[in-house]
Amino acid sequence: MTPTKPPIAVTGLGLVTAGGKGAEATWNAVCAGQSLAAHDPVLDGLPVDFSCRLPSSEEDIDRAVGRKSWRMGRFAKLAVLAAREAVRDAGLDPTTWQGSRVATVVGCGMGGTEKWEEQYARLDQHGPERVSPLTIPLIIPNLAAGEVSIDLHAHGVSLAPATACASGATAIALARDLLAADLCDVAVAGGTEAAISRMSTVGFWRMGALSGRTDLAAGASRPFAADRDGFVMAEGAGILILERAADAAARKARPRALLTGCGSTSDAHHPTTPAQGAHGAEAALHTALHEAGLAPGDVDHVNAHGTSTPLNDATEATLIARALPHRPSVTANKGVLGHTLGAAGAIEAALTVLTIQHRRVPPIANLQAPAPEFDIDCVTKQPRPQHVRTAVSHSFGFGGHNVVLAFTQA
Structure with a gap:
C-alpha cells in the first residue's frame, strides 16, 4: 500500500510525569x-x-x-519544562531558529482547576479584593500553548485543542497537518494536565470513573484486569518535536521514529460513555493505517488508552481483537503513571516512540493476565523484548473523541 501522507520525523521528546522529570526517568518507571x-x-x-x-x-x-x-498555572509550568527538554533533545536552539515557522500545539483537558478552587476560597472568605488579578491566565487551558510559545520564541501557529483525554493526541495530529500544509517547519506538540484537586477528584468519583481502592493505592489502576474498577488521577506533560522527514534529514537530525498516520473520529453517541462496538475508534485506526500505507497485519504493538475502567477497557479490547486479530503486543501505561487526562495521549505517544526505539515493550502494572473475555496479548510482569516496526497509540476522550496515531521505525 502507498502512504497517503508524507512521513513526519519525531526528532525530540520531553516528559514530566509521576515517573520523574525527563523522558529517561519516565521510560525507566514504566519499564519497572x-x-x-x-x-x-x-x-x-x-x-x-x-x-x-x-x-x-x-x-x-x-x-x-x-x-x-509566578504567573503560570501548574499545567503550564509542566508544559514548559517538557517542551524545553524536547527542543534540546531535537538539537534545536530557540535563540537562533526562525520563530515564525515554529508552531506550538499543546492540548489540555481541564486547565488550572486547583487555582480556580484556591481563588474561589479567597473570594468566599475574604472578598473580591483578595482574588488574584492573575486568576484567569492561571486557569485557562490555552495558556500552556501560550507560555510554551513565549518561552521558546515560537511565533508561528499556536493552538490549544481540548478533546478531553484525547487532547494530547489531537495536538500531535493537528501539528502533523500544519507541517503537511507547509504552515510551519517545526511543531512543538503534545499535552499537559495538572488537574488533581478536591473538586475534580470528587467529580470523577461521583461519575464512577475512579478506583475506590483507598486501602491499596499502588494496586488501584489495573488496565484490562477482570477486577478493574476505575482510574487514578495523575498529572504530567508530554511534548514531541515534529519536522518533515526531509527537513530533519537536511539538518542531519536522526529521528527517534516516524509519525506516519493519524486518524480522528467522533462516536457521536454519549457525553461520557464510549459507543458499544467501538466502530468509531476502529474507523480512526483504519484511517491512521491508510495514511501510513499499512495494513492491520503490519501493526506489531498497541499502546492502549487502557484507563482501567470497566467499560472503556472492554470497548478497547473488543476493538483490538476485532481489528487486529493477529494479536500484537499491548501495553497500557496508566497502570504505572495514572491517568493524566489531557496529557495522556502525548505521554503515551512519546512512550510508543521509545518502545520502537528501544525494542522493548513495558509491562502493564498490577496485571497478571487480561480478563478471560479479552482476546488480546497484554504484556505483564516484566518488559518484553520486541522488534517493533509499526505501533499505534490509542487515545479516547469524553465527548466521543477517538484519535489513533501510527508510528514506524525511522
Whole structure:
C-alpha cells in the first residue's frame, strides 16, 4: 500500500510525569512496571484520597521554570519544562531558529482547576479584593500553548485543542497537518494536565470513573484486569518535536521514529460513555493505517488508552481483537503513571516512540493476565523484548473523541 501522507520525523521528546522529570526517568518507571499511586494530602477526607503526583516539589518546579513561574498555572509550568527538554533533545536552539515557522500545539483537558478552587476560597472568605488579578491566565487551558510559545520564541501557529483525554493526541495530529500544509517547519506538540484537586477528584468519583481502592493505592489502576474498577488521577506533560522527514534529514537530525498516520473520529453517541462496538475508534485506526500505507497485519504493538475502567477497557479490547486479530503486543501505561487526562495521549505517544526505539515493550502494572473475555496479548510482569516496526497509540476522550496515531521505525 502507498502512504497517503508524507512521513513526519519525531526528532525530540520531553516528559514530566509521576515517573520523574525527563523522558529517561519516565521510560525507566514504566519499564519497572510498578504503580506510582500514593496517598495525596490534598485529597484528605475524600472518598478517594490517592493520586499519581510528580515527585518534584512546587518549589523545585518553580526553580526549574525560572523567573516567570509566578504567573503560570501548574499545567503550564509542566508544559514548559517538557517542551524545553524536547527542543534540546531535537538539537534545536530557540535563540537562533526562525520563530515564525515554529508552531506550538499543546492540548489540555481541564486547565488550572486547583487555582480556580484556591481563588474561589479567597473570594468566599475574604472578598473580591483578595482574588488574584492573575486568576484567569492561571486557569485557562490555552495558556500552556501560550507560555510554551513565549518561552521558546515560537511565533508561528499556536493552538490549544481540548478533546478531553484525547487532547494530547489531537495536538500531535493537528501539528502533523500544519507541517503537511507547509504552515510551519517545526511543531512543538503534545499535552499537559495538572488537574488533581478536591473538586475534580470528587467529580470523577461521583461519575464512577475512579478506583475506590483507598486501602491499596499502588494496586488501584489495573488496565484490562477482570477486577478493574476505575482510574487514578495523575498529572504530567508530554511534548514531541515534529519536522518533515526531509527537513530533519537536511539538518542531519536522526529521528527517534516516524509519525506516519493519524486518524480522528467522533462516536457521536454519549457525553461520557464510549459507543458499544467501538466502530468509531476502529474507523480512526483504519484511517491512521491508510495514511501510513499499512495494513492491520503490519501493526506489531498497541499502546492502549487502557484507563482501567470497566467499560472503556472492554470497548478497547473488543476493538483490538476485532481489528487486529493477529494479536500484537499491548501495553497500557496508566497502570504505572495514572491517568493524566489531557496529557495522556502525548505521554503515551512519546512512550510508543521509545518502545520502537528501544525494542522493548513495558509491562502493564498490577496485571497478571487480561480478563478471560479479552482476546488480546497484554504484556505483564516484566518488559518484553520486541522488534517493533509499526505501533499505534490509542487515545479516547469524553465527548466521543477517538484519535489513533501510527508510528514506524525511522
